Amino acid sequence: MVRAVVMAGGEGTRLRPMTAxxxxxxxxxxxxxxxxxxxxxxxxxxxxxxxxxxxFLAALVRTYFGDGEELGMSLHYATEEVPLxxxxxxxNAAAMLRDDRFLVISxxxxxxxxxxxxxxxHREHGALVTIxxxxxxxxxxxxxxxxxxxxxxxxFLEKPTWGQVFSDTVNTGIYVMEPEVxxxxxxxxxxxxxxxxxxxxxxxxxxxxxxxxxxxxxDVGTHESYLKAHADALxxxxxxxxxxxxxxxxxxxxxxxxxxxxAVLKGPLYIGDYAKVEAGAELREYTVLGSNAVVRExxxxxxxxVHDNVYIGPGAHLRGCVxxxxxxxxxxARVEEGAVVGDECVxxxxxxxxSGVKVYPFKTIEAGAVVNTSVIWESRGQRGLFGPRGVSGLxxxxxxxxxxxxxxxAYATTMKKGSSVVTSRDSSRAARALKRAVISALNASxxxxxxxxxxxxxxxxxxxxxxxxxxxxxxxxxxxxPQSVDIVFMDERGADLSQGAQRKLERVFSRQxxxxxxxxxxxxxxxxxxxxxxxxxxxxxxxxxxxxxxADLKVVVDCAGGTSSLVLPALLGRIGVDVLTVNARLSDxxxxxxxxxxxxxxxxxxxxxxxxxxxxxxxxxxxxERVALVDETGRLxxxxxxxxxxxxxxxxxxxxxxxxLPVTTTRVAxxxxxxxxxxVEWTSTAVDALTAxxxxxxxxxxxxxRGGFVVPEFGPTVDGLAVxxxxxxxxxxxxxxxxxxxxxxxxxxxxxxxxxxxxAAKGAVMRSVIEAAEGLELDTTDGVRVVTDEGWTLVLxxxxxxxxxxxxxxxxxxxxxxxxxxxxxxxxxxxR
Numbered sequence: 058m059v060r061a062v063v064m065a066g067g068e069g070t071r072l073r074p075m076t077a078x079x080x081x082x083x084x085x086x087x088x089x090x091x092x093x094x095x096x097x098x099x100x101x102x103x104x105x106x107x108x109x110x111x112x113f114l115a116a117l118v119r120t121y122f123g124d125g126e127e128l129g130m131s132l133h134y135a136t137e138e139v140p141l142x143x144x145x146x147x148x149n150a151a152a153m154l155r156d157d158r159f160l161v162i163s164x165x166x167x168x169x170x171x172x173x174x175x176x177x178x179h180r181e182h183g184a185l186v187t188i189x190x191x192x193x194x195x196x197x198x199x200x201x202x203x204x205x206x207x208x209x210x211x212x213f214l215e216k217p218t219w220g221q222v223f224s225d226t227v228n229t230g231i232y233v234m235e236p237e238v239x240x241x242x243x244x245x246x247x248x249x250x251x252x253x254x255x256x257x258x259x260x261x262x263x264x265x266x267x268x269x270x271x272x273x274x275x276d277v278g279t280h281e282s283y284l285k286a287h288a289d290a291l292x293x294x295x296x297x298x299x300x301x302x303x304x305x306x307x308x309x310x311x312x313x314x315x316x317x318x319x320a321v322l323k324g325p326l327y328i329g330d331y332a333k334v335e336a337g338a339e340l341r342e343y344t345v346l347g348s349n350a351v352v353r354e355x356x357x358x359x360x361x362x363v364h365d366n367v368y369i370g371p372g373a374h375l376r377g378c379v380x381x382x383x384x385x386x387x388x389x390a391r392v393e394e395g396a397v398v399g400d401e402c403v404x405x406x407x408x409x410x411x412s413g414v415k416v417y418p419f420k421t422i423e424a425g426a427v428v429n430t431s432v433i434w435e436s437r438g439q440r441g442l443f444g445p446r447g448v449s450g451l452x453x454x455x456x457x458x459x460x461x462x463x464x465x466x467a468y469a470t471t472m473k474k475g476s477s478v479v480t481s482r483d484s485s486r487a488a489r490a491l492k493r494a495v496i497s498a499l500n501a502s503x504x505x506x507x508x509x510x511x512x513x514x515x516x517x518x519x520x521x522x523x524x525x526x527x528x529x530x531x532x533x534x535x536x537x538x539p540q541s542v543d544i545v546f547m548d549e550r551g552a553d554l555s556q557g558a559q560r561k562l563e564r565v566f567s568r569q570x571x572x573x574x575x576x577x578x579x580x581x582x583x584x585x586x587x588x589x590x591x592x593x594x595x596x597x598x599x600x601x602x603x604x605x606x607x608a609d610l611k612v613v614v615d616c617a618g619g620t621s622s623l624v625l626p627a628l629l630g631r632i633g634v635d636v637l638t639v640n641a642r643l644s645d646x647x648x649x650x651x652x653x654x655x656x657x658x659x660x661x662x663x664x665x666x667x668x669x670x671x672x673x674x675x676x677x678x679x680x681x682e683r684v685a686l687v688d689e690t691g692r693l694x695x696x697x698x699x700x701x702x703x704x705x706x707x708x709x710x711x712x713x714x715x716x717x718l719p720v721t722t723t724r725v726a727x728x729x730x731x732x733x734x735x736x737v738e739w740t741s742t743a744v745d746a747l748t749a750x751x752x753x754x755x756x757x758x759x760x761x762x763r764g765g766f767v768v769p770e771f772g773p774t775v776d777g778l779a780v781x782x783x784x785x786x787x788x789x790x791x792x793x794x795x796x797x798x799x800x801x802x803x804x805x806x807x808x809x810x811x812x813x814x815x816x817a818a819k820g821a822v823m824r825s826v827i828e829a830a831e832g833l834e835l836d837t838t839d840g841v842r843v844v845t846d847e848g849w850t851l852v853l854x855x856x857x858x859x860x861x862x863x864x865x866x867x868x869x870x871x872x873x874x875x876x877x878x879x880x881x882x883x884x885x886x887x888x889r
Contacts, residue, residue, distance in 0.1 A: 058157055059176060061104040062147055064230075065092055065135055065164035066112030071279050074399035075381060075415040080114040082164035083121060084277070085364060087290045087299060087345055088311070088329045090121065090133040091277055092164040094297060096128055103161060105130045108153050110146040111139040122789075142249040143230070148242040161250075162168055163230040163276075167286045169296040170231060170272040179233040180409075181206065184266040185257065189231030191274045202228050211667070213256055228266070229274050230340050272296075280379065280397055287362050288343040291325035299327065311348070311599060320352075329365070338369075346524055347382065361392075368454040370406070378410075381418065388678055390422075400664040405859075421771055423859045425813045442566065443559045444857040445744060447545040452487040457543050461494040465530065466571035467562050468546060469502030474578060476527035479547075481509040481517035483620055483680050487542050487646030488532040495530055495544075496582060502575035506582045511643065513681030515776040516592045518551030520585060524770065525549075533680050534648040537655070552748035552774050561610075593627035599771040600782045606633040608789035611671045613687075614781075615662045616641045617650060619679030624778055637669060649679050659693055667691025672788055673795050677777045683764035684777045688795035697722075698762045701729055701802045702795055703780065706787040707758040708733035708866060715757035717750035720839050720851060721864050723805035741839035742853065748773045759814035801885040806848075807866040808873045814888045818853045820860055824888035826852045826880070843880070847872050850880045861888070 069081025076084065082092035090676040094800040099107060107130055115136050125132030133151035147154070158179070160172060170189060179187035188210065190202055202607055203212040204226070215406050228251055241258065242248050258265055273295035275286050288405035289309065290297050299309035307324025310316060314328045319336035326340050327861045330348040334340065337354035344358045347365035352358065354371050361375035369375065370388035377394030380386060386397055387406040392398060399418035404410065408422045415431040423429055442448050447463060450456040469478075478499055482488035489511075496506050507524055509517055514531055521529035530546050535541035546554045546562065565571070574580065614629075614636055615620040622641040627634050630664065640658065650658065659676060666674035666687045674687035686694045686702070694702060701723070704716060708730050715736045718726055723737075730737050735757070740746040759767035766780035767773060788795070814822055824842050836842035840862075841851030855862060860886050867873035 058106060059104060059233075060154060060159045061099045061107040062107045062159055062161045063092065063099075063107055063152060063164045063758045064143060064156065064161065065109050065118050065144055066115070066140065066146055067165055068113045068162075069165065069278075071191045072277075072283065074397055074415050075280075075283070075379060077399055078418050079400075080111075080118055081277075083117060084165070084283070085347070086167055086277070086283075086286050087297065087327050088347055088365075089300075091167060092118070092122070093128070094167060095162060095164055096125070096130060096170065097298060098130075098169060099160075099162070100128060100130055102173075104130045104175075105740065107131065108133050108135055108150045108159075109164070110135045110137065110150055112146070114141055121774050129139075140247060141245070142247040142253075144242050144248040144250045145246055147470060148239055148244055148248070149246075154239065154389075155655075158233060158235050160669045161230075161232040161234060165278075166230060166274065166276050167290070167295060168229070168231070168272060168274040170229070170270040170274055172231075173507060175231070175268045175270065176233055178208070178268045179266070182266050183264060185235050185263045186255070187233040187266045187268050188255070189229040190226045190267045190269045191229050191267070193227050202226055202267050207250065208266045208268065210259060210265040210267050212256075213251060213259065226269065229270065230276075231270075231274075261732050263753075280395065283379065284343075284362060284377065286362065287345050287361070291343055291345070292329060293325075300330075300660060309542065315368045317655060352381060353388075359592065360394075364400070366642060368451065370484060387424070398810070419703075423816055425859055426815065439733050442563050445631075446535065446543040447553070449541060449543045451493075451541050456491065456544065458491060458494040461491045461544070462498040463566060463569070464544065464562075464570070465495040465498035466502055467566035468528070468564050469499050469532065470570065470572040471561055472504060472527045474503035474572075474574065475505065475580070477505040477507055477524065478518055479507045479509060479521040479524060479526050479529035481512045481514070481529070481739060483533040483648050484511050484618075484643040484645050485534045485539075485542070485764050486533060486645050486864070488648070489645070491542060491544075492530075492532050495532070499530075500580045500582060501574060502572050503578040503580050505580040507585050509588050510622070511620055512588065513624055513680055514545070515772075515774070515778055515779065516620075516624060518547060518774045518776070519592050519595070519772060520588055521547050522549065523591075524585070528554075536563065536649055536678060537652055539647065539649050539651075550748070550752070552775060553744040555745045555749075556743060568739065577775075587732075589624050589627055592793060593624060593631075595633060596771055596782060597628070598777055600768060600786065601770075602632055602782065602786045604789040605785055608792075609635075610785065610789055611635040612635075612785070613639070613665045613671045613674040615658060615663060615674070615676035616640050617658065617677055617679050618642055619677060621677040621681035621778060628778065628782065632782070632785065637665060637671070646864055659687070663687045663691040663693055673783050673784070675784070678764070681777050682775055684766070685764055685778060686795065688799065690795065693796065694799065696764045697762055697805060697807070698799060698802075699764070700762050700766075701725060701805075702759060702798050703766060703784060705785075705798050705802060706784070706791060708735040710787060710790070710804070711735065711757045714755045714757040715753070716755050717747055717753075717771070719747065719761055719805075720836070720842060721853075722762050723807045723866055724849065725803050725805045729802060739836075739838055743839070746839075747775075760770075797809045804828040805866065806868070806873045807864060808870075808877050809853075809865075810863045810877055812861045812863065812881055812884045812888065814854065814859055814884065818888045819861070822884050822887040823852070823854060825883055829880075829883045845876075848876060852884060 065082040069076035083090045271785040309327045311330045313331040316334045317336040320334045321339040322531045323341045325342040332346045332350040334352045335354045338352045339357045341359035343360045350367045352369045355372045358375045360377045361381045364382040368385045372389040374391045378392045378396040380398045381400035388403045389407045390404045392410045393412045395413040398416045403421045405424035409427045411429040465477045482492045531545040549881045676685045688700045751767045765775035768779040830843045842851040851864040863879035865873045
């Protein structure tokens with residue numbers, strides 16, 4: 058019986074970074090490791106008894122193929138402790154090869170050569186060794202072999218220069234051998250077939266023959282040959298078993314793949330198991346998608362080889378490149394010809410990787426970066442976990458159940474065993490699934506869970522503070538992006554974690570030092586009764602609603618299909634106003650709205666307010682945290698003006714105290730407050746800063762300028778439901794309409810701009826701003842605010858993205874524009 062020997066010990070250094078963390082034989086060609094194609098070829102020719110020689114990352118090869126049962130083969134492994142060369146590795150397996158002739162084949166070459174005919178040739182010619190030969194157009198990277206008319210070998214030359222080329226017939230690394238040849242190899246030494254053993258046998262006059270094969274053979278040793286192997290496989294130039302069915306000529310789709318009818322497919326191409334291609338995506342010739350890959354709308358892939366579990370964002374362009382497994386290519390990023398991106402990388406939005414660049418595994422390419430040199434040792438470092446909305450990311454791409462378990466475990470580790478945490482979610486399926494992972498991790502870390510299920514975020518914050526819990530976790534769909542989710546971590550007050558607490562959680566998370574409970578310490582899961590009713594009752598007790606029953610108010614409320622619809626019935630039934638409610642239904646399929654849907658619904662709200670002669674209209678966001686206002690004329694009030702209108706009402710009624718506002722707010726707020734005898738406290742834009750300021754006893758109002766309002770008498774956190782009740786009481790008692798209040802407030806001339814800024818340049822940018830502002834009044838509450846007689850400009854680096862934000866407010870629009878242009882120029886010059 059003829060056995061086979063598969064040489065699978067090579068490192069594949071020329072193929073790095075693809076082989077930086079996996080052996081070359083496991084490199085996929087059309088979604089199967091090269092070595093699997095080799096083994097399937099062996100089986101097709103009846104060579105089922107196979108010895109595999111392994112050395113580099115040997116455990117990965119053994120783990121993947123096991124004993125070969127899944128392929129219908131019997132695999133045995135011979136492991137080299139040190140590299141022994143092509144011949145030495147086979148000699149290392151001599152104990153399994155002594156009883157009959159055997160065939161040696163490389164585990165990292167793609168071929169469909171007729172092995173049965175080659176064995177026949179060997180037997181009929183009485184050869185000691187038969188060398189598989191192939192004619193190639195460029196023999197420089199291969200060993201040249203000259204044979205006579207009968208096929209007997211006359212001469213060898215390893216990897217010649219063009220001046221040494223005397224034939225185009227090269228050694229394929231496929232050999233048929235008699236077991237006696239093993240006696241020519243010293244055990245335990247590094248020996249090569251072509252350089253050492255064959256020339257010595259030729260000198261002795263041993264019968265060495267060359268079999269010139271007619272089939273396909275490609276040594277997958279370079280990035281160019283790797284891409285060529287895929288193109289040849291898809292074009293049918295090599296006979297491979299492509300798993301899947303041919304959707305149309307040349308378009309192969311594997312089991313479970315989802316391809317939208319409006320996606321553009323130009324074969325030949327291959328779409329792997331359970332991959333997803335959205336409408337508007339375009340896959341062109343010689344593209345291969347790995348298993349579980351996702352291609353979003355507007356993405357274009359041409360001659361791109363994408364490995365398993367890769368995410369390709371909207372508008373991304375990939376051409377003639379390779380993308381390693383578990384990598385995320387974000388929106389509008391570009392990867393050009395010859396570029397190779399390793400495993401587990403993140404290519405952020407609008408990044409540009411130029412031709413020939415190699416990005417090694419576990420690297421992050423910043424948003425907007427232009428990369429024209431290979432990224433090997435450098436790493437920008439993963440951005441901080443926390444952003445402006447907690448921990449955010451794409452569902453099952455950046456935010457997975459595994460990540461949720463680790464995050465919740467880290468959070469639990471910062472608390473004492475036996476503490477309680479309140480959990481909640483919005484109406485989405487993603488939040489529901491991910492919250493289950495969070496709850497399991499908390500319970501397994503000896504933390505009791507009080508689950509509010511689907512509830513508005515203000516209700517979750519209220520119960521976190523009220524239940525003497527150590528904290529809370531809420532999961533919600535990212536506003537405006539149904540593909541993403543936010544995980545909001547709260548402290549014992551129901552407020553977002555302070556930056557210090559965030560850093561503590563990040564340290565535990567990064568070290569993976571999670572506490573686990575003993576079996577007897579596994580905590581409990583409970584569901585608080587009457588959570589909504591308790592919230593509504595306390596809210597009505599704390600907020601002044603006097604005058605509302607006598608004012609005969611009519612209002613229009615839009616719940617945006619969110620969780621605020623769970624609370625409003627308990628509130629509206631007790632306050633004595635005529636309410637028209639719209640979109641008061643929960644939808645797990647549409648938990649948030651796009652920008653276009655938001656504009657459409659706000660327009661509809663404005664029409665309803667105008668036609669029903671309501672006092673005002675309010676639209677909650679899907680989690681009940683922020684609001685948009687429409688005045689009695691049916692005109693939408695911008696977030697900036699809404700802050701001033703509500704501020705004017707509160708300040709006029711209270712007549713003293715302080716209000717807390719972020720430094721990005723228009724200074725018209727100071728005029729409004731000064732008119733009513735109220736002072737302004739400016740806070741930073743950090744998520745916890747407004748909450749901390751609103752907790753002071755003499756603070757009567759706080760807002761963030763983005764539709765978020767704090768009603769301090771009820772709680773220190775942003776609460777859309779609370780400000781709705783507060784506004785009802787204020788309007789009822791003042792007997793003024795929102796348009797009348799708006800009309801008496803001066804117009805603000807506040808402009809904003811964002812300037813792209815590499816992470817490495819952010820420090821230099823802020824230093825340049827301070828140097829350019831020498832002699833001027835500076836405020837460093839958050840960023841750098843430059844104050845002049847004409848107005849002020851704020852320069853603030855973004856903590857999450859590679860940008861710098863600028864705000865400028867002047868006496869008029871032209872002045873504000875001139876100030877913005879000046880300081881944007883300072884930032885742009887420093888960012889170069």
